[in-house]
Amino acid sequence: MNPLERWFRAAVRGTAVSRLLRRFDIDPHRYWLLTDLFSELTERREMFGHLGRDGVSLRTASLFYSVLTGLISLVQVLLGVSTRTYIGTFLGLSGFLLFTILLSETANSLVNPVEGVVLAHQPINGATYTAAKLTHLLRVLAYTVPALNLIPALAGFFLPHATWSYPLLHFTAASLLGLLLALCCCALFGWLIRLFPPARLKIVGQVAESAPLLLLLFASNVTRIFRALDLKVRLGHFDLPPATLHALQAALAVLALGALVFGLRALSGDYLVRVSAIMHARGAKASARRGKTRLAAFIARLAGGAQDNQPARAGFEYVRRLAFRDWQFRRQLIPMLPFASAPVVLLFTGARKSPFEGPFSAMHILPHAIGTIAFFICTVLAFGSDYKGNWIFLCVPNTTFHGFVRGVHAFLCFSLIVIPHAAVYAVLLYQWGPRDASIFIAFSLAASFFYLALTLPLVEGLPFGQPVDTSRGAVLLPIMIGCGLVMSMVVALQHYVLFHSRPLVCAVTLLTATAAVILTRRGLDTFEVAIRYHLGQTSQESTLLYKEVL
């Protein structure tokens, strides 16, 4: 720490700030201890999935946001938009992105049972702990608010009619918005912690995390879905006198403020004890539905053959069960929600027009949406919260993994490709008739299997066998954008070239299916090697007893 930093630290942690903290029932000594602890644990990547983004991830994301908002502001300045439109665009964008980021960070940070178990029996009052957590969240704002708004605020100076104070106003408004959102997110979790029993907190936290994406998805498709369902919603117009309207607005504002204060107070109560109770709470009993297991046994037998039947079944059942129960794995899938809902949305928007009829049919996107899901799943499959259980795989013979990977692959095929296609096929048969529906589904199946085969080598080892690494998101983003571009080109090719001739589609389907078979064989071998390599690393790491921290 340099002298300037030391001086700043001493000034911030001086008696004046301590007095202020005490007024809010915050113990300054423990507050600074906890803020230092969270900062240290984050930088050391302790409980990475829980303590959120470290400095490197935040800097990478900030750089991306700076470039993005810089480009948008450049375009708007060149177009000479009004200051109201300009600030509205950036506050809206900042609001949505900050809400998404802060909600996930708050969930990471607040629903952290390990931390609860270590700290719950320490003499830390709720206000102190909540204040330290909020300070930790503000760190995220310190990176993202300038990244999203600094360039636009400065560029706004060049807008027509902008005053000299515009950059300052823009930046202050964005910072206040960020602070308000951080408080709202904390208050939301305060409510959740108060309303739901500990055993349900983690799943409720996940639902809350996915809320912005679900809302966005619903909002962007609601009119299409309503149109497809022939539903008409007519909102009545109420002519309220201005006084009543103002009273109503004031009442709503008071209600919102009350909810915010109550949420924050709820969080600062016995929060740590409640979160530590997640560890002690009894989880929901798993259902023991026999029918599904019999089907799983059949599929695993198909995948593993007579010799590898049991390892294949182990792989199938292992992934099937943990995919639904591993908390961190499920959390990683939240960004995938828009793609996961693609088959349903496409049925509403594109099922009426056959791609062979001429006009563009949204159903062209189906195999590519499934391919995107496969990409997502394969990149995150190796990460989960139960990774410490991977020692069990160190105790089995290496030959087991031949069948095991086939079982995992069978599960992915069945859940990602076969089930959605079967559902879509049933609808398309009715809408397009057997010929077009069968040709399209055969093509889509072949393309989906091809995508899965391509992405299978991206599984970085044993499924759910490693702790989550949130910094990978920054690397995956450019890959995702690149893949999106390629997929768009393929969709265009399908529409403009391929789907004008049914025999041509059949021939391409056959070729794609052959390629998928060859690639799957290679992919399975690579996957098997990745598991062995990962387990080899795990066994080596367990023998490296002493890692010194200097």
Next chain:
Amino acid sequence: MANPTASPAVEFQQVNFAYDRASVLHNISFALRPGEIVGLLGPNGAGKSTTIKLIAGLLVPSSGAITVAGLPLPEKAIAVKQIIGYVPETAVVFESLTGQEFLELCGRLHNVPQDSLQARIRDILETFSLTSERISRLDSYSKGMRQKILIGAALLHNPEIILLDEPLSGLDVNAAILIKDLLAALAADGKTILYSSHVLDVVERICDRVLIIHQGALIADGSADSLKASTHEATLEDVFRNLTHTNSVDTGVARIVEALRS
């Protein structure tokens, strides 16, 4: 030795506890006196850890009253946490911290002055033979080493009441002997110790009194000798088997062996 006239260090009065709707403890009442080492026994899932967590302020009873050093729970949970030392059943720690850093964190959270803190950490690490590993991250510690750190962290602030949930788990023989002697010395110094374990001979040897919990109810409370006398059994293990009805173990063993042969 315990002072029978002293006011109780911990007192349970008709305590009930349930996780969601599953009842775990029913009408538990007992008192622990200062200077007493009390063993807490019971089969898996009987409610031993729940009892300890209730005293540590980690859980809130559904009904009944709990006082610790005269302080009611959960109202005075923070004050209670200042005077208890708790060793949890699972060795959960911040794994990226070193042993030294973890102990410093726990000591500072209890406001132990810096000079005393460093001296106590040094003594604890030396006694537990961890001095050379003090700058190693906790994720590289063995189970026993972590357990030693947790025991050290629980004692650092010189608590009046020590709650130990399976403290000898993972410890080597020397460390286990050390802990047993340490507990006796701490009790002689006036500390109240609640010791939950499945190792009956250790409980019999070091505890002044034994509480046996079975299916959430307190079914025995007394010294090992008085329990043996009242049940006409020769050892504490026999008393335990008798009271918790675990005599059917032999048939279970036979079933497993048969299943493995088939």
